[in-house]
Amino acid sequence: MTYQLLFLFGAGFFGGVLNTIAGGGSFITFPALLFVGVAPISANATNTFASCAGYLSGAYAFRRELTVHKTALPRMMLVSLVGGSLGALLLLQTPESLFREAIPWLLLFATLLFAFGGWINRSLKRYASRHRHASLIGGLLLLLILLAASVYGGFFNAGLGIIVLSYLALAGYTDINAMNGLKLLISSVVSLIAIVLFIYDGAIAWYEGIVVMLGTLAGGYVAAHYSRQLPQTIIRNFVLVAGTLMSIYFFIEIYL
Numbered sequence: 001m002t003y004q005l006l007f008l009f010g011a012g013f014f015g016g017v018l019n020t021i022a023g024g025g026s027f028i029t030f031p032a033l034l035f036v037g038v039a040p041i042s043a044n045a046t047n048t049f050a051s052c053a054g055y056l057s058g059a060y061a062f063r064r065e066l067t068v069h070k071t072a073l074p075r076m077m078l079v080s081l082v083g084g085s086l087g088a089l090l091l092l093q094t095p096e097s098l099f100r101e102a103i104p105w106l107l108l109f110a111t112l113l114f115a116f117g118g119w120i121n122r123s124l125k126r127y128a129s130r131h132r133h134a135s136l137i138g139g140l141l142l143l144l145i146l147l148a149a150s151v152y153g154g155f156f157n158a159g160l161g162i163i164v165l166s167y168l169a170l171a172g173y174t175d176i177n178a179m180n181g182l183k184l185l186i187s188s189v190v191s192l193i194a195i196v197l198f199i200y201d202g203a204i205a206w207y208e209g210i211v212v213m214l215g216t217l218a219g220g221y222v223a224a225h226y227s228r229q230l231p232q233t234i235i236r237n238f239v240l241v242a243g244t245l246m247s248i249y250f251f252i253e254i255y256l
Contacts, residue, residue: 004036005211012050012215019054019216020223024114024239026051026158027107029212031246038205040100041091045194045203048157050212052191054220059188062181069178076146076182077189083147084190087154088197104250110159111243114236117162124169142171146186153190160187 011032015025026047033043059066066073091099113120145167153160164183173179198204 008032008036008208008211009215009218012212013219013222014215015212016054016216016219016221017223018219018235018239019051020220021235023161024158024243025054025216025219026110027239027243027246029216030107030158031250033205033208033212034103036208038208039096040103041094041096042203042205044091044099044156045088045198046205046209046212048191049195049198049204049209050216051157052188052195053213054216055184055188055191057217057220059181059184062177062184065175065178065181066185069182073185075143076186079143079146080150080186080189081193083150084154084193085197087151087156087190088194089154090151091155091194092197092201092203101254104247104254106156107158107243107250108247110156111240111247113159113162114243115240117165120162120166121169124166142167145170150186150190153187154194157191157194160190 011028015027015029015032017025018028019025029050030043030047033046034040038046094102146164149160149163149167152163161183164186165179168179168182173182195204
């Protein structure tokens with residue numbers, strides 16, 4: 001039991017460091033929950049619970065940047081609320097065996113998003129700059145993209161931030177601080193409504209989730225103070241290697 005506690009806290013700590021510096025902490029925390037015996041759907045729900053505190057504290061840190069876009073916030077939050085609910089309900093209705101088979105594909109998708117997220121965002125920014133005057137149809141499509149991103153986040157939390165950043169780039173946002181604040185706010189709303197549904201369904205492994213959450217908060221706090229001293233290129237490469245290895249491991253574990 002002590003080994004399990006230390007393992008989960010360590011995974012949460014390292015995941016919190018990664019989330020603060022480069023993102024991708026779920027590549028550590030989600031598999032860690034699976035490795036200690038938490039069932040796949042419960043591990044996913046528990047990972048969402050453990051990650052939410054970081055989203056909330058981050059969104060609060062960007063509160064000044066968020067007030068600049070306060071007219072857009074109610075619409076974004078409503079769409080995020082609906083999408084997060086749909087994603088969580090979809091997860092809870094998915095058979096355990098089917099979700100288990102989907103794990104390596106979801107991890108691979110999140111890894112590819114992490115690898116190419118910067119390129120996608122730059123491409124979308126260039127596209128948005130050439131199409132500033134969006135039509136009504138364009139506005140509706142943007143809301144549908146946000147809805148789809150929120151559904152994904154309610155179903156599988158890993159990679160949500162990268163998807164939301166891509167949506168914001170397409171929507172024409174350019175200030176990185178405002179984009180990070182909006183990303184964290186949307187992620188908070190998606191996660192909170194999902195957590196409510198997970199609690200109602202009894203899907204969260206509380207002991208494991210609280211230990212990971214405490215580790216995540218500690219790791220995020222430490223990384224916030226020392227992040228400038230860490231080479232981010234090396235950290236990003238580590239996340240990519242970790243995501244790739246986890247994907248390969250679960251492909252072998254599940255399909256071979």
